[in-house]
Amino acid sequence: MEDLLQYLFSGISIGSVYAVVAIGLSMLYRSTELINFAHGEFAMFGAMGLVTLWGQFKLPLPLAFVLTVAGVSMVGILFERFAIRPIKDPHPISLVIITVGASIVFRGVAMVVWGKDPVALPSFSSHGSIEIAGAVIVPQSLYIVAAALVLAGSLHLFFRYTLQGKAMTACAVNKKAAWLTGIPSARMGLFAVLISSGSGAIAGIFIAPVTMNTYDMGTMLGLKGFCAAMIGGLGSLWGAFAGGLLLGILECFGAGLISSGCKDAIAFVLLLLILYLCPGGLFAQKQADRF
Amino acid sequence: MLELKNVQCHYGRITAVNGVSLSVSKGELVSIIGANGAGKSTLFSTICGLLTTWDGEILFKGASLRGLPPSDIVSRGISMVPEGRQIFAPLSVMDNLLLGSYCVKQSRKARKREIARMMDLFPILGERRDQPAGTLSGGEQQMLAIGRALMAKPELLVLDEPSMGLAPKIVKTIFNTIRQLRSEGVTIVLVEQNAGAALAISDRGYVLETGKVVLEGSAKALFCDEGVKQAYIGKTPTAPPRDESLLIGA
Ligand SMILES: Nc1ncnc2c1ncn2[C@@H]1O[C@H](COP(=O)(O)OP(=O)(O)OP(=O)(O)O)[C@@H](O)[C@H]1O
Ligand SMILES: [Mg+2]
Numbered sequence: 001m002e003d004l005l006q007y008l009f010s011g012i013s014i015g016s017v018y019a020v021v022a023i024g025l026s027m028l029y030r031s032t033e034l035i036n037f038a039h040g041e042f043a044m045f046g047a048m049g050l051v052t053l054w055g056q057f058k059l060p061l062p063l064a065f066v067l068t069v070a071g072v073s074m075v076g077i078l079f080e081r082f083a084i085r086p087i088k089d090p091h092p093i094s095l096v097i098i099t100v101g102a103s104i105v106f107r108g109v110a111m112v113v114w115g116k117d118p119v120a121l122p123s124f125s126s127h128g129s130i131e132i133a134g135a136v137i138v139p140q141s142l143y144i145v146a147a148a149l150v151l152a153g154s155l156h157l158f159f160r161y162t163l164q165g166k167a168m169t170a171c172a173v174n175k176k177a178a179w180l181t182g183i184p185s186a187r188m189g190l191f192a193v194l195i196s197s198g199s200g201a202i203a204g205i206f207i208a209p210v211t212m213n214t215y216d217m218g219t220m221l222g223l224k225g226f227c228a229a230m231i232g233g234l235g236s237l238w239g240a241f242a243g244g245l246l247l248g249i250l251e252c253f254g255a256g257l258i259s260s261g262c263k264d265a266i267a268f269v270l271l272l273l274i275l276y277l278c279p280g281g282l283f284a285q286k287q288a289d290r291f
Numbered sequence: 292m293l294e295l296k297n298v299q300c301h302y303g304r305i306t307a308v309n310g311v312s313l314s315v316s317k318g319e320l321v322s323i324i325g326a327n328g329a330g331k332s333t334l335f336s337t338i339c340g341l342l343t344t345w346d347g348e349i350l351f352k353g354a355s356l357r358g359l360p361p362s363d364i365v366s367r368g369i370s371m372v373p374e375g376r377q378i379f380a381p382l383s384v385m386d387n388l389l390l391g392s393y394c395v396k397q398s399r400k401a402r403k404r405e406i407a408r409m410m411d412l413f414p415i416l417g418e419r420r421d422q423p424a425g426t427l428s429g430g431e432q433q434m435l436a437i438g439r440a441l442m443a444k445p446e447l448l449v450l451d452e453p454s455m456g457l458a459p460k461i462v463k464t465i466f467n468t469i470r471q472l473r474s475e476g477v478t479i480v481l482v483e484q485n486a487g488a489a490l491a492i493s494d495r496g497y498v499l500e501t502g503k504v505v506l507e508g509s510a511k512a513l514f515c516d517e518g519v520k521q522a523y524i525g526k527t528p529t530a531p532p533r534d535e536s537l538l539i540g541a
Contacts, residue, residue: 163393170379170390177377180339182365182394182443 002134007252009132013141015248016148017207021225022232022240023152024199030172030235031192033092034084037099040222041106042197045072046204047213048110051119061124069201075106076197077190085189103218110215118212144206151199152241159237168192172235220264227271233281242283246270292317292478293338293369293447298347300333300502307333309502310347315447315480320473322481322489322510324523325499331482332374334499335451338480339371340364351447366394370445374452376436380425384416387424387435391442409438412468430461437468441477448472449480454488466492486523490514498523 025039049068053059059067083098084090127139159165171178171188179185203221211217228247232239247267255263274282293315300308308330315321325331336342338349340361349356356364365371379387388406397405410417413434419427424435433453440448450469454462462485470492473479483489490496490510498506498519506513513519 163389166382166386166390167393169382170386173379173381174377176341177373177379178390179341179361180365180371180373180377181390181439182362182370183390184360184362186360 003256004253005133005135007256008249009135009137009141011249011252012245013137013144013210013248014252015245016145017203017221017244018224018228018247019148019241019244020151020199020203020206021221022228022244023155023237024196024203025222025225026229026232026234026236026240027155027199028192028196029229031168032189034095035099035226035234036196037096037222037226038079038103038106039099039196039200039225040218040220041103041110042072042076042200042218043204043207043221043225044110044213044215044218045075045106046201047208047211047217048114048204048215049201050205050208051114051121051213055119055121065205068205069198072201072204073194073198076193076200079197080189080193085186103222107216107218114215116215118214120212121209123209138210140206140209144210147202147206148241148244151202152237155195155237164191224267227267230271230281231274233283236281236283239281239283243281246282292319292352293480294348294350295334295338296348296350298334298337298345298349300330300337300342300345302333302344307502308337308345311499311502311504313497313504313507315478317446317478318473318476319495320469320479320481320493322483322486322493322496323499324483324486324489324496324513324519326484326522328501329499330502331484331499332451333502335371335374335449335482338364338449339369339373362394365443365445368444368446370440370443370448372433372436372440372448372450372453374455376429376432378424378427378432378435378439381423383421384424384427384435385420387439388416388442391439393443395442395444405442405444409441412441412471413438430457430465433457433461433465434468437465441472445477447478447480449482451482452484453481454483454485462488484523486519487514 021039021043024042025036028034028036046068049071050064053064053067054061079102083102084095087094123138123140124143125139129139130137159169167183168188168191170181171183171185175185224247228243229240231246232241232243247270250270251263251266254266295311295313298308298311299306311334323331323334333342337345340356340359351367351369379390385406388409389402392402392405410420415431416435416438419431424432427435437450437453453465466488469479469481481489481493490513493510496508496510496513497504498513506516506519
């Protein structure tokens with residue numbers, strides 16, 4: 001019984017990280033129809049940025065956090081400006097290849113800058129762990145879950161209640177009409193990249209203390225995030241959130257009950273299963289369209 | 292106000308508009324009439340910056356529109372109502388109107404006031420304010436599309452087939468609104484297949500055939516022109532109404 005609870009808690013914690021990665025991917029897709037296979041690398045940059053600024057330079061945590069998110073967002077903007085936007089007639093397949101290429105470049109740069117050795121970071125606070133019915137929750141897990149909730153909640157409010165957020169939605173649902181309405185698509189794309197790379201960085205920052213941080217940690221994170229986004233329905237904010245949680249929980253149960261070796265396989269089996277059963281994802285948007 | 296000089300538009304090797312020149316002065320309501328495939332929508336897309344492969348010159352208030360993205364063209368004062376309405380289906384009627392004012396710098400309160408004004412103009416939109424725009428009827432969507440375009444406070448409003456697929460009665464309502472807008476001082480270009488209805492409210496008109504202007508003149512003259520009558524309005528005005536356009540034109 002304690003074991004099951006423990007799997008659940010660990011699952012929610014790792015699932016929240018997947019959720020944040022998935023949200024970043026999904027929100028970029030929603031506005032730009034771009035699937036960014038370099039997204040996991042933004043999370044890696046987030047983690048490594050924190051390793052440097054907080055772990056090495058001993059900056060205060062909030063400052064290190066802000067600087068890291070800002071820095072990674074800058075990388076995101078440069079990436080969009082110089083790798084994506086110059087493509088005049090973007091064919092989906094060429095964009096995919098560009099992002100895959102970018103992920104390789106990002107990993108290479110990270111290897112040169114930070115080396116190949118994994119680095120560990122301490123937890124954000126020195127509080128002791130909490131015990132509930134025999135299962136242990138480390139404080140960092142709570143921070144991770146809180147970060148995911150705050151991020152998803154603020155994006156929800158942003159899209160729901162601000163003019164810019166509505167304009168981004170408009171651009172996502174009908175690009176041509178958005179242009180004719182005077183919404184500059186370039187600016188909307190930029191916002192989408194900012195949100196996406198920023199949340200990638202946040203995912204990296206929050207798992208940095210509970211994982212071994214290396215230059216290639218982004219690959220698996222990106223793939224898991226992609227699975228989570230697909231499971232929830234690409235383009236849906238809360239779908240990505242739920243997909244991430246579901247993936248994390250199932251993974252931990254699988255690892256605990258079956259074998260820890262099959263942990264990573266579960267994500268992909270789950271993805272196949274869900275794509276087979278409901279191709280649009282679990283939370284695919286039902287549109288109120290007339291036909 | 293708007294001037295096209297020998298404009299040619301290309302889709303790859305196809306030339307859909309072949310040397311069109313026309314001009315619209317301030318306060319006018321000008322119709323561009325043509326059958327299916329005449330190049331009306333192509334011309335429309337060109338003016339609003341969606342189609343970038345064109346030659347010739349397009350001037351708005353004396354400045355060239357070449358190379359401007361659609362959003363800049365809207366900020367300069369040209370608002371477009373595209374063919375097929377193109378509203379934001381999942382967003383509410385309110386939000387659709389709100390987004391129409393995206394390029395106008397104004398306070399939240401001023402935006403609210405503008406939205407209320409649109410709802411006075413189209414009372415049905417007020418009743419449906421919180422409904423997803425995609426669930427509106429075709430006529431309501433057309434009104435929403437016009438309302439959204441007006442939210443940008445345009446000096447020139449360009450409409451592409453606002454009567455498409457609508458019942459004669461709704462067409463009448465919409466055309467009455469267009470006439471009213473004109474009397475409020477908005478310059479309007481109306482791209483239409485429904486020649487009878489369009490010419491009835493226009494000052495001047497151009498007839499487009501296979502990408503060329505074949506006729507131009509005052510709305511009255513075009514309306515009475517035998518060729519136009521035969522091709523676009525119906526054979527004999529005295530015969531019982533046989534189609535929509537005749538019904539309204541009469
Ligand atoms: N994307 C495109 N690629 C190639 N040819 C096109 C394209 N769009 C339009 N055309 C061609 O350009 C010509 C003019 O089309 P356009 O849509 O401007 O006609 P229209 O006058 O608006 O007709 P309708 O009344 O049916 O809307 C047509 O022959 C059409 O086949
Ligand atoms: Mg057309």
